[in-house]
Amino acid sequence: MKILLPALAGLLLSSLLQADPLPFEQFMHLHRDMSASELQQIAGKPDYVRKDPSGNGDTELYWLGDIDLPYTTVITLHQGQISQIQRSKRL
Numbered sequence: 001m002k003i004l005l006p007a008l009a010g011l012l013l014s015s016l017l018q019a020d021p022l023p024f025e026q027f028m029h030l031h032r033d034m035s036a037s038e039l040q041q042i043a044g045k046p047d048y049v050r051k052d053p054s055g056n057g058d059t060e061l062y063w064l065g066d067i068d069l070p071y072t073t074v075i076t077l078h079q080g081q082i083s084q085i086q087r088s089k090r091l
Contacts, residue, residue: 019047021069027087030075034082039075046075058083065090 022043029042039061046061056078063073076084 019045019063021065021071022063022073022087023069024071027071027073030082030085032082032085036077036080036082039077039082043073043075 026042030039043061043063047064048062050060050062052058052060059077061075061077065072070090071087072090074084074086074088075082076086
C-alpha cells in the first residue's frame with residue numbers, strides 16, 4: 001500500500017502538469033520560419049519535447065489533444081525556427 005500511494009500521487013500530479021491543447025485561434029497564427037520564442041509566446045508550453053538524437057538541431061514539440069479539443073499539434077524546430085507544422089485529429 002505504501003508503494004501504491006506515491007505512484008497514484010505521481011499520476012495525479014502528471015495530469016495536472018500537462019499543457020492545454022493548442023486552440024485553432026492560436027494555431028492559425030503559426031507559420032514556417034517563426035522563431036522559437038515567438039512560438040512560445042503564441043502557443044505556450046508544449047506537453048512533450050523530443051530532440052533529434054542525430055544532433056542535426058531538430059526538436060519536435062507536441063501539444064496533445066483532449067476530449068474537448070481532439071487535435072494534436074506537432075511542430076518541428078530546426079535551428080530555433082519552425083520548419084514544419086502538423087495538426088491531426090485524435091481518434
